[in-house]
Amino acid sequence: MPPANGYAAYVFDAYGTLFDVHAAVRRHAADIGPDGPLLSEIWRNKQLEYSWVRALMGAYVDFWQLTEQALDFALARFPAVDPKHRDALLEAYWKLDCYEEVPSVLKALKDRGAKLAILSNGSPEMLESAVRNAALDSVLDDVFSVDQLRTFKATPSVYEMVTTAYRLYPDAVSFQSSNRWDIAGAKKFGFRTVWINRASNPDEYRDYSPNVVLPNLGQL
Structure with missing residues (x-):
């Protein structure tokens, strides 16, 4: 053929x-609250930004580390979201x-x-x-x-x-x-x-x- x-x-x-990529936050939307959609958007944007910057720097770390770092930034950006949800969000990212x-x-x-x-x-x-x-x-x-x-x-x-x-x-x-x-x-x-x-x-x-x-x- x-x-x-x-x-x-x-x-x-x-x-x-x-x-x-937004399925992880959506899965925990009730716990995260109204900041969820923006938190998810920033999480994704930072994940990509970190990959571009590290490629330019020649300072590779794997994408999972960037995903964790990007989520930490997003949680810091939205302090109303309880950081106790970090582990659940990361776990959900493995099963998008x-x-x-x-x-x-x-x-x-x-x-x-x-x-x-x-x-x-x-x-x-x-x-x-x-x-x-x-x-x-x-x-x-x-x-x-x-x-x-x-x-x-x-x-x-x-x-x-x-x-x-x-x-x-x-x-x-x-x-x-x-x-x-x-x-x-x-x-x-x-x-x-x-x-x-x-x-x-x-x-x-x-x-x-x-x-x-x-x-x-x-x-x-």
Whole structure:
């Protein structure tokens, strides 16, 4: 069977694309109170900011440590949230919900002959837990973690892990991410890019535009 839509591999970012990064706070919303949504947003934003800064500094620590540090900042930013919830929030992050359409989309692509992989900033342990919790391990061929390189996206060598492993030219790979900066990095590397714009955010990085913009993976 030929690969789906002519692409030999479909590669997905994990957090925000396959897995809902706000599910951890939402799971404990009653305990956290009205600051929950903003706390979750800052937790995510700081997690990403720390990855970019450490990549630029050449001072790698794994993504789980950044996740803990980002949550500590968010809890300090919202002192009305009792810090006793820290452990519960971190535990919930190991078992984030995947988006509703994810299992059926991945199965359909797999049935059409494409290789399927995750390419993520997440640590191997985080990704293994998330994939197993969402029962996606039966459809994914590979899970690529930046931990192998000890840097973070959007460093070009991260995207190169896929082409090296699969012995493909970049334009044979379709890369899907909800993070616009990640799409810019992948586009510069040469991937066909699909921005999953779940939040209807305005476009940016216009010199590295996505090939396709979709509201969710269901239309892939």
